[in-house]
Amino acid sequence: MCAHVPWSLAGASPWHVSGPEPAATPTNRRKGCWLCRLALWLLWLGLGLPARAQFTYTTNDGSILITGCVGQPSGFVTIPAEINGLSVTAIGDWAFSNQVNFTIVSIPASVTNLGVGAFSGCSSMYGIYMPTYLPNLGDYAFYQCAQLTGLTIPPGVTNIGEFAFYQRTSMVGVQVPDSVLTIQRDAFEGDWRLGQATIGNGVVSIGDEAFSGCRGLTNLVMGVNVQSIGSNAFGSCQYFPTITLSASLTNLSASAFGGCSELQEVYFNGNAPHDAGGWHPVQQESNDDSCLPARK
Secondary structure, three states, X not given: OOEEOOOOOOOOOOOOOOOOOOOOOHHHHHHHHHHHHHHHHHHHHHHOOEEOOOEEEXXXXXXXXXXXXXXXXOEEEEOOOEEOOEEEEEEOOOOOOOOOOEEEEEOOOOOOEEOOOOOOOOOOOOEEEOOOOOOEXXXXXXXXXXXXXXXXXXXXXXXXXXXXXXXOOOOOEEEOOOOOOEEOOOOOOOOOOOOXXXXXXXXXXXXXXXXXXXXXXXXXXXXXXXXXXXXXXXXOOOOOOEEEEXXXXXXXXXXXXXXXXXXXXXXXXXXXXXXXXXXXXXOOOOOOOOOOOEEX
16 A cells, blocks of 8 residues: 545445425434534545555566656555565665655565665655665665654665765664665765764775764764775764774775864774875864874
8 A cells, every 4th residue: 555545435325315304303403413423533534544556667577666656645655565466676766756745654575675766855754664674775765855753774784875865854863783884975964953873883984975964963983894984974063072983994085074163082993094195084164274183
């Protein structure tokens, strides 16, 4: 089922009463009021009855790739695990882009791939149920899903795509599971309400501007196996005072923490990367480009 749609009375036989109108006795009035209430309740109940929406899809090697949904369904959207006896294994690129009436979406466990922009622009969606084994969150998967708060990144995800959670402005915390290897560029950029982020111990690479503009970030926990942090990865994250970087770190790009005005101390569990070519990995917004003190 994909949506709730109004119950239709089309084709129903109208109630018909022949003969003289009965006297308006108190008993009849009570019966009439009760019948009116019953009719309104049944109508209200009917409005909540779910109807099976129509999905568009393609078949490939005995499995289903969902390519879209007919019309603009609203409310709680359930993507089926099977269509015509075939397993639904993927949601295609831009399949549900700009479905502005979605509020909650349930993705079945059979789905193992979420395409580029699959739910981008679903501006009213505030919750989503995702399967445990979903290796790839495609680029722009939840781009500008501003109301999305109820989301847990599944423990089977290995890649978080570019702009995957860009401007998800209602998110206050994120736990990147240990299964994730790569956080691509701009993945969480502009999530300005984000206050807490934990980078899993499996993450080896954090892309350019991955958390740039997350100005509410006050608590950042870095995984122990991060080897590379891209340019401006945490740019303008103004309020966290300290950060500890892993012994595995070999590449800390220019201005990785640029504009982090409250950042006072950077700790390295290993050797601090050397200054290269005059740039500094940590800069404050000031007239000089002094690198903040770092120590083991």
